[in-house]
Amino acid sequence: MVTRGFTGRARSASDAVPPGQYVTADFPVLTAGPTIAIEPEEWELTIGDGATSKTYDWDDLHGLPMVTITTDIHCVTHWSKRDTTWEGVSISTLFDDAGVDDLPFALVSSYGGYTTNLPVADLVDRDAMIAVRFDGGEIAAEHGGPARLLVPHLYLWKSAKWVRDIRLSDDEQQGFWETAGYHNYGDPWREQRYYSD
Amino acid sequence: MAGSVRRALGWRTATVVDSIAETATARSLGLDVAAWSGHAAGQHVDIRLTAEDGYQATRSYSVSSGPGEAPQITVERVDDGEVSPYLVDVAEKGDTFEVRGPIGGYFVWEPAAQPLVLIAGGSGIAPLRAMWRAGTLRAPITVVYSARDVDRLIFRDELDSDATLAVRVHLTREQRPGFRSGRVGIDDLNEVIDARVAPAIYVCGPTSFVESVSRHLLTLDVDRRTIRTERFG
Ligand SMILES: Cc1cc2nc3c(=O)[nH]c(=O)nc-3n(C[C@H](O)[C@H](O)[C@H](O)COP(=O)(O)OP(=O)(O)OC[C@H]3O[C@@H](n4cnc5c(N)ncnc54)[C@H](O)[C@@H]3O)c2cc1C
Numbered sequence: 001m002v003t004r005g006f007t008g009r010a011r012s013a014s015d016a017v018p019p020g021q022y023v024t025a026d027f028p029v030l031t032a033g034p035t036i037a038i039e040p041e042e043w044e045l046t047i048g049d050g051a052t053s054k055t056y057d058w059d060d061l062h063g064l065p066m067v068t069i070t071t072d073i074h075c076v077t078h079w080s081k082r083d084t085t086w087e088g089v090s091i092s093t094l095f096d097d098a099g100v101d102d103l104p105f106a107l108v109s110s111y112g113g114y115t116t117n118l119p120v121a122d123l124v125d126r127d128a129m130i131a132v133r134f135d136g137g138e139i140a141a142e143h144g145g146p147a148r149l150l151v152p153h154l155y156l157w158k159s160a161k162w163v164r165d166i167r168l169s170d171d172e173q174q175g176f177w178e179t180a181g182y183h184n185y186g187d188p189w190r191e192q193r194y195y196s197d
Numbered sequence: 198m199a200g201s202v203r204r205a206l207g208w209r210t211a212t213v214v215d216s217i218a219e220t221a222t223a224r225s226l227g228l229d230v231a232a233w234s235g236h237a238a239g240q241h242v243d244i245r246l247t248a249e250d251g252y253q254a255t256r257s258y259s260v261s262s263g264p265g266e267a268p269q270i271t272v273e274r275v276d277d278g279e280v281s282p283y284l285v286d287v288a289e290k291g292d293t294f295e296v297r298g299p300i301g302g303y304f305v306w307e308p309a310a311q312p313l314v315l316i317a318g319g320s321g322i323a324p325l326r327a328m329w330r331a332g333t334l335r336a337p338i339t340v341v342y343s344a345r346d347v348d349r350l351i352f353r354d355e356l357d358s359d360a361t362l363a364v365r366v367h368l369t370r371e372q373r374p375g376f377r378s379g380r381v382g383i384d385d386l387n388e389v390i391d392a393r394v395a396p397a398i399y400v401c402g403p404t405s406f407v408e409s410v411s412r413h414l415l416t417l418d419v420d421r422r423t424i425r426t427e428r429f430g
Binding site for chain 2: 001002003004005006007008009020022024026028029030031032033034035077078079112113142176177180181194195196197
């Protein structure tokens with residue numbers, strides 16, 4: 001259906017982003033509530049599978065090998081940001097170090113009570129990481145600093161800010177937006193925004 | 198929305214049936230959407246525009262009419278924007294585009310007896326209007342609204358004339374009797390919020406506004422679970 005009088009912006013800029021997305025140079029903020037302020041010294045992350053669990057503080061995390069990736073990121077509110085650079089510890093490194101079993105489902109929890117769920121395969125087989133640096137600097141609090149999950153191939157609500165716990169399990173439990181009507185998986189290339197997509 | 202009936206969220210045609218210039222830079226569009234089954238206060242729709250060559254652009258807009266009323270959106274023009282200048286300056290009665298929704302189960306308010314505090318920056322007033330129009334007399338409603346200057350105030354007449362609302366308007370770039378000047382600060386919030394009665398608080402507007410207001414609220418010992426925020430970008 002053509003919209004009378006709408007021409008839109010020059011096309012080339014949005015060629016390589018998923019359907020329904022537009023490219024922004026800014027870094028908008030989507031968070032369910034107020035930004036959480038947490039200092040690196042008080043931050044901790046626990047990885048557990050019900051039988052084994054291990055807790056990392058800021059220094060423990062920095063004792064693990066770090067990787068850097070440059071990737072596009074996609075928010076369900078229709079913006080994409082190109083070529084963002086993140087540094088952190090890959091989830092597969094972390095799970096190996098923690099000695100947990102790769103049970104099929106993960107529930108990720110954040111400081112402040114936010115949760116999100118995803119298949120463990122999406123955490124260990126792709127570029128997912130606990131990110132501690134963004135574009136060469138610390139991650140600002142409104143973007144999830146000091147440490148956030150980054151799962152660049154899914155809509156950003158899966159990349160929990162202020163991450164504090166990842167629990168692996170045999171049963172799937174839905175997180176905050178997933179319970180509120182957003183898609184359970186959230187693949188931007190298949191435009192899985194809402195539960196019925 | 199958890200617990201509510203879930204319908205498939207397909208794209209539907211919306212026809213512009215009403216067009217109101219709210220300010221020199223903001224416009225409300227009344228929409229006729231086939232089989233619109235109502236919305237909750239605070240929800241938004243996605244709007245998709247299609248150019249002659251098939252190129253599409255999609256953005257989110259809050260529903261600014263009350264539950265039970267016909268759907269309406271209220272858009273502030275972002276000067277170098279792609280979609281908002283079309284909605285504010287080009288769209289007219291009879292034009293059609295696609296919409297999807299209503300969407301959102303978090304930034305919503307269901308009428309309750311609990312006091313309600315609505316805090317908006319700029320076009321962030323749009324979903325909050327749906328909330329005060331959903332209000333009942335049982336719930337005292339306070340509106341704190343910040344805009345650049347008096348010419349940018351959306352819904353000014355309605356805010357002036359609705360005696361059920363306690364309204365405070367801040368102008369950040371203009372001084373004028375009857376208005377507060379400058380940004381919404383801790384003291385301004387302290388005057389309207391009594392943390393002991395745990396009001397429901399909704400904050401909406403540009404990211405910088407929402408960040409600063411919610412930081413102030415947390416300083417006032419407001420329980421973070423009572424604060425719901427929506428950032429427009
Ligand atoms: C859930 C939700 C509800 C929203 N509800 C409303 C609403 O009720 N009314 C409304 O007017 N807008 C609302 N917005 C914002 C709206 O979706 C668009 O982002 C906005 O209209 C700009 O789109 P555009 O295509 O004109 O500009 P773009 O082409 O997207 O952006 C052009 C430039 O403007 C900047 N920009 C983008 N958005 C804004 C903004 N809001 N203010 C200032 N600069 C901006 C961009 O970073 C970019 O530099 C909502 C956003 C969300 C996520």
